[in-house]
Amino acid sequence: MKFIMLAYTNAQNWVEGTWDPEEVQKACDFFEQLGKDLAASGEGVYTAGLGDPSLTRTIRETPGGTVAADGPYAEVKEVLASFGIVDVVSADRAYEIAQQIVDAVGDIVEVRPLMDGS
Template identity: 30%
Template sequence: MKYLCLAYYNPEKFAAMAPADKQALVSQCPAKDAELKKTGHLVVSASLEGPQAAFALRPRGGKPQVTDGPYAEAKEMVGGFFIIEAADKDEAVRVASLHPAATLGESVGWGIEVHPIGFFEMTPSK
């Protein structure tokens, strides 16, 4: 089964960090990411631009209306996502726990939300 893992953070807390503290935190990520890749369970991984670059589509009068900013207002924002392959919830927890957001960045609200995927299809790139 595949699982969508949403990596969250608090943009205000992250922005308030001293540059040296940010560097110290994010410099730990490549090794953690490499651990996750080595499991063979990683299907795809990506980081997202900040909330200022996001936009939302909502139906209005039967047509999509575009608005700037994320869909929902929240203290935490999705900063990245990854999809893993795991046999069950326990394995999904073990694999997702290798992502940096599961063990680092507690002070800036890092965390992971894991969703089982009911339907998954890869579309070829253009």
């Protein structure tokens, strides 16, 4: 079963760049080890960090035509910072991995199953 994990982080810290260097290094070390663990178990499929949220554009259809809007908006408290795809035996295993991320770095992690085309 494949799942996508969407990691959200504090928007204010992202915009202001107010991360503690030690916390950043701790998070980097955690993600490096998690990546190695998931590669060794065969559960890791793909991960990527996302670029600056100020470069985000949302494209949507409106009655007046297609519109591209800047985002995210100032009132957003969290921004989507990264994602990972895992291929695991159960949803519970995906939730376990997400819990490790939350415990290690404090981000919010959304876990969603991926459609397999069947």
